[in-house]
Amino acid sequence: MKNLKILFIASIFITSTISCKFVINQPVVDLLVNIPTEVDANLSEKTFGHLPQNVRNFLATLPPENRNPNIDSQLLFGEEVSILEEVGPEGDFVKVEAIGQGFENKKVIGYINKTQIFSIPNAIVCNQKAKIYSLEEPAKEIMQLSLGTKLTIIRKLDVSWYQIILPDGSYAKINSNDINSYEYLSGLTEKELRTNIINCAKNFLRYSYCWGGCSCNKVDCSGLTRLAYLCSNLTLPRNAIDQYLACKKLENGSQLKPADLIFYARADKPKRVFHVMMYLGENALIECGCPFGVRILTGEAKFGKTIETINGEEILNNEICKNLVIYFGTFINK
Incomplete structure (x- = not known):
């Protein structure tokens, strides 16, 4: 029963206004010309009979194990498919188009079992914590998710709720205020994107510093910046030094824009970056440091x-900043 439930989303997908992609979840999957059924012992012969004569002649030259006329192509793990409709005696198959196998108007279309595909995340939790609830028992809370959690929206239930699919194939609902779709985030202007990142970082104000923290429960310096970017569907490396190595370097502080990053290392080990902060604009930054936690400071402070x-x-070597080398960088290229 669970396997049948896993991707009943196929029929939902067709009427959904949410862009939801599916990929193959097994090493190799046969793309079938017809749906196999236990009661139809003559399926192969029927399929063979519908083929053009020249194809039938060619198949007749092959050994039996190499000439299954019901296999039109094969799909590899991770290969994208577009679901066209839900089919089969029990709705356990889907008719799909193999994206990337066709050419121009010649589409490669066939049938696969629902259990052979899974959905790709298309949205992300944008609030500090988000509760998801059962569809069958609306008041029953299933779990609480952290900001930055990636999910797959199946459809919009009403003004306030989205239906989502969980990794085990079950369904749940989440409040629309707790989630942003990738489509929405990709449409943000640069200014809106930077504002979104900063607002996410500010949600952590007054959090304590916690080594290794990278969730709604606790953060460290690079955990804060990573989560702030992640809620806008921008993935940064986990640690401060790797964020520095991966970013586009800026020559000076005057080139910074809000949501860009500031790094530092000790002057005697200038390549060993160990702290990252986020520029807020107008001589202000937000950081998660020890022992003060997440706070906003001016450049002078x-x-x-x-x-x-x-x-x-x-x-810099003064009363405030002792022998530290400063770096600037950005991950935003809009």
């Missing part, structure tokens, strides 16, 4: 001078 006047790779 953190570096002893305004952020915009600091050069990249400049070594």
Whole structure:
């Protein structure tokens, strides 16, 4: 029963206004010309009879194990398919188009079992914590998800709720205020994107610093920046040094835009970046540091001078900032 339930989403997908993609979840899957049934022992012969004469002549030259006329093609693990309709005696098969196998108007279409595909996430939790509820028992809470959790929306139930599919194939609902679709996020302007990242980071204000934290429950410096970007569907490396290595480097603080990042390392080990902060604009930053946790500071309070006047790779050594080399970077290329 569970296997039948796993991808009943096929029929839902057809009427959904949400863009939902599916991929093959097994190493190799046969794309069938007809749906196999236990009661139809002559399926192969029927399929063979519908083929053009030249194809039948060619297949007749092959050994029996190499000439199944009901196999039109094969699909590989991770290969994308588009679901056209739900079919079969018990609705356990789907008619699909093999994306990337056709050419121009010549589409490669066939049948596969629902259990041979799974859905790709198309949305992300945008609030600090989001509860998901049972469809059968609307008041029953299933679990609480962290900001940054990726989900698959199947359809919009009403103004306030989305239906989602969980990894075990079961369904749940989530409040529409707790989730942003990838489609919505991809349509943001650069200014809106940067604002969204900053607002996400500000949700963590007054959180304590916790080494290794990267969830709605606790964060460290790079966990804060990673989650803030993740809620806009931008994936950063986990650690501060890797975020520095992966970003586009900026020459000085005056080039920073809101949501860009500031890094530092000790002057005697300038390549060993160990802290990351987020620029908020107008000489302000947000960081998660020890022992103060997540807080907003001015450049003077953190570096002893305004952020915009600091050069990249400049070594600061004053009462506030002791022998630290400063770096700037961005992950936003809009």
